Amino acid sequence: MLTTRFADGAPNWIDIATPDIAGAGSFYGDLFGWRFRSAGPDAGGYGFFQLDGRTVAGGMQTDPGQGPPAWTVYFRTEDARATAEAAEQARGRVLRQPTDVMGQGRLAVLADRAGVTFGVWQPGLTKGVEAANEPGALCWVELYTPDIAAAAAFYHKVLGLETSAGPFPGGTYTCVNPSGADDAVFGGMVPLADAPAEAEAGAGPYWLPYFEVEDADAVADLAQRLGGTVRLPPTSVPGVGRMAKLADPYGVRFAVIRSESPQD
Structure with a gap:
């Protein structure tokens, strides 16, 4: 069962890349009761979907040059750099090098051997989503x-x-x-x-x-x-x-x- 008691290797974050963050916010808001909140002027347009005040996902608006619209699942790691290196050794790819995110944690975006995109999140102040395994999460x-x-x-x-x-x-x-x-x-x-x-x-x-x-x-x-x-x-x-x-x-x-x- 997926919970917010995150173990290494378990999903702990999810976000959406979309050509229209306002439209996506409206769609998922009507569907699940989410509200979109900007992460602030330094976040490059990134923000959080919240359900009853708890963060359940992230998202941002992207253009076609940044890849197709999609949800990305992130998995917990103690060391994003070591995980990225392990992915390369296992014949995967590093699509985004490990990056610090405003003190909240450290992320990397990877691809497996079949080309499937996924992310890893090394917790800092943000451990992960704040709700899981309940309606809307x-x-x-x-x-x-x-x-x-x-x-x-x-x-x-x-x-x-x-x-x-x-x-x-x-x-x-x-x-x-x-x-x-x-x-x-x-x-x-x-x-x-x-x-x-x-x-x-x-x-x-x-x-x-x-x-x-x-x-x-x-x-x-x-x-x-x-x-x-x-x-x-x-x-x-x-x-x-x-x-x-x-x-x-x-x-x-x-x-x-x-x-x-x-x-x-």
Whole structure:
């Protein structure tokens, strides 16, 4: 389960690059109840999405030369530079060198062997998001990749992540957890070829964030009315919950889920 008790290797931040931060703020505000707050004049347009006063994500406006609109998932590290070096040694790439962020922490943006972008965050004053695994907050991350074995080896070497096979309707699911914490599964890995919703023209491998919601059907319907796209209609998965895969008006992919609780 994803929590704010961040372990090394677990997701601790997420942010969006979008061509229209005001439009994105309006979309996610209507969808999840978020409010966008600027990080100040020295932050280059970066700001925070907040839910009931707690930060749940970051975001900024970018132009086409800075890459396509997307959510980026960041994973906790004690040493951003060492993690960046490990990524290069594992045949990944460093897209943004480790950088101090106004005393709040240190970040680097990397790519795995398949070219999937992800970030690492070395906590300073900011430890990470302030809410997780509750309605309107990040609750799960999923890697769509052409080669699960290669991805598992890469993320184990770089972040210390461990994988295990879990039961799933029609087969098994590759679960991901921090090193030595098999009770702290926070995500999974899925073969890109086996995911119809991901097999869109030109779509490549990537990390997909899931946000918890109280009603996946209502959120999917609202997303469409707000100019977004339903990529996978609301679907119930026994033992998991009811989920939908969506895209915002700028093509940024994400998913929502109404998770099943033990009593369900």
